[in-house]
Amino acid sequence: MKKKVTMQDIADRLNISKNSVSQALRGKDGVSEKTRELIKRVAEEMGYEYPKSRKQRKEKKKGNIGLIASDLTFSFKNFFGEIYLSIEKEVLKRGMNLHIQSINQEQKEQLILPSFIENKMVDGILILSHISTEYINKVISTGIPTILVDHHHPNIQADAVLTNNRFGAYLAVQHLIELNHRDIAFVGNIDYSPSYEERYEGYLLALKDYGIEPNEDFIFKNAEEKEEVIFQYIQQLKKKPTAWFCVNDGLGFLVNSILRQQGIHVPEQASVCSYDNGQLSRMSTPKTTTVDIDLELYGKKAVELLFWRMENKNEPFQEILLSSKLIKRESTALAPKQS
Known part of the structure; x- marks a missing residue:
C-alpha cells in the first residue's frame, strides 16, 4: 500500500522546516514566492494530497430536499407557483438542493413514489396541497421528515403549514x-x-x-x-x-x-x-x-418547519396556522335597496 505523503516528507526532501511547507501550501505569508513555487512543485511531484478546506467539507455534506405535488396543484401557477418559488429560495439559502416532481394520476393510484424518495436520496420532503391520504402516508412511511403545505387530514400524522x-x-x-x-x-x-x-x-x-x-x-x-x-x-x-x-x-x-x-x-x-x-x-x-x-411567508414557514423537524424527529407534530386579511376592492358595495 502506497504511503501517504505528508508535509514532513516534503520538508525532509527540501531540507527545510515543516512550518515553511505548511505556510507555502496553505497560501500563508512567511516564505518567499520562489520558495513557495519550489515547495508546490515538489509536493506535486511527490503526490501530496491537499487537505480539504472547511468550506469544501461543508459542500460535500450539502443535502437535498424533495418537493412533490399533483399535476393539478402545479397547474395553479398563480397560487402554488408563488409558494414554490419561496420554498426554492429558502432551500437554496440554506445551502441545499431542491428536487421537484409532479405526481400524475397513475403514480397516485398505484402509489409509485419518485425515485429520490424511494431511494432515500433526500433529507426532507415538502408536499404541496393534497395528493391522496394513502399516497401521502406512503411517503411518510419512508421515515423521511415530511411537511404538508396547505393540506391536513385527521388520518395523516405529519406537520403542516396552513392558512386560517x-x-x-x-x-x-x-x-x-x-x-x-x-x-x-x-x-x-x-x-x-x-x-x-x-x-x-x-x-x-x-x-x-x-x-x-x-x-x-x-x-x-x-x-x-x-x-x-x-x-x-x-x-x-x-x-x-x-x-x-x-x-x-x-x-x-x-x-x-x-x-x-x-x-x-x-x-x-x-x-x-x-x-x-x-x-x-x-x-x-x-x-x-x-x-x-402571504404566499412567500407560506413557503418560508414550510422550509423553517421542515428543517426544525429534521433536527427534532421525535417531537410532537405541529400545525402552523397563518392569518389572512381582507383586501377591499371595487367589486363589493352596499346591497341594492329592495323595491
Missing part, C-alpha cells in the same frame, strides 16, 4: 353582511380540498353569527371552475343573490364575468368577493375584493 381558511372566509362574508347583504351565495367545490371546506365553514359561521339563515338555493358547493358550469348555475336561479362569496379568485372571476354577461352590474346590483388575492382578482373588471394570503 375559516377566519379568512368569515371576514369576507362579514364584509358583505356589513354592506347590508342578506342573500349571499357560496360557490366552490368543498370536496376538492380541506381548505375549500373550511372556507365553506367560515361562510356558514358568519351567517350564523349575524342571524342569517342559509338559503340552500344559494349554496353551490360542488362548483367546478368551468365557465359553462357557473353560467348554468347562475342562469337557473329564479331569485338571484345580491352577493357572491367564491372560494378562489378563478371562480370569482367567472362569477363576475357571467353576471355582467347576463346584464347584472357589479357591484351596483351584485357584489362579488373571492379568496387568494391572485392575478385574476386584479385582472377582473371591476377588480375583485378578495382575501389575501
Whole structure:
C-alpha cells in the first residue's frame, strides 16, 4: 500500500522546516514566492494530497430536499407557483438542493413514489396541497421528515403549514353582511380540498353569527371552475343573490364575468368577493375584493418547519396556522335597496 505523503516528507526532501511547507501550501505569508513555487512543485511531484478546506467539507455534506405535488396543484401557477418559488429560495439559502416532481394520476393510484424518495436520496420532503391520504402516508412511511403545505387530514400524522381558511372566509362574508347583504351565495367545490371546506365553514359561521339563515338555493358547493358550469348555475336561479362569496379568485372571476354577461352590474346590483388575492382578482373588471394570503411567508414557514423537524424527529407534530386579511376592492358595495 502506497504511503501517504505528508508535509514532513516534503520538508525532509527540501531540507527545510515543516512550518515553511505548511505556510507555502496553505497560501500563508512567511516564505518567499520562489520558495513557495519550489515547495508546490515538489509536493506535486511527490503526490501530496491537499487537505480539504472547511468550506469544501461543508459542500460535500450539502443535502437535498424533495418537493412533490399533483399535476393539478402545479397547474395553479398563480397560487402554488408563488409558494414554490419561496420554498426554492429558502432551500437554496440554506445551502441545499431542491428536487421537484409532479405526481400524475397513475403514480397516485398505484402509489409509485419518485425515485429520490424511494431511494432515500433526500433529507426532507415538502408536499404541496393534497395528493391522496394513502399516497401521502406512503411517503411518510419512508421515515423521511415530511411537511404538508396547505393540506391536513385527521388520518395523516405529519406537520403542516396552513392558512386560517375559516377566519379568512368569515371576514369576507362579514364584509358583505356589513354592506347590508342578506342573500349571499357560496360557490366552490368543498370536496376538492380541506381548505375549500373550511372556507365553506367560515361562510356558514358568519351567517350564523349575524342571524342569517342559509338559503340552500344559494349554496353551490360542488362548483367546478368551468365557465359553462357557473353560467348554468347562475342562469337557473329564479331569485338571484345580491352577493357572491367564491372560494378562489378563478371562480370569482367567472362569477363576475357571467353576471355582467347576463346584464347584472357589479357591484351596483351584485357584489362579488373571492379568496387568494391572485392575478385574476386584479385582472377582473371591476377588480375583485378578495382575501389575501402571504404566499412567500407560506413557503418560508414550510422550509423553517421542515428543517426544525429534521433536527427534532421525535417531537410532537405541529400545525402552523397563518392569518389572512381582507383586501377591499371595487367589486363589493352596499346591497341594492329592495323595491
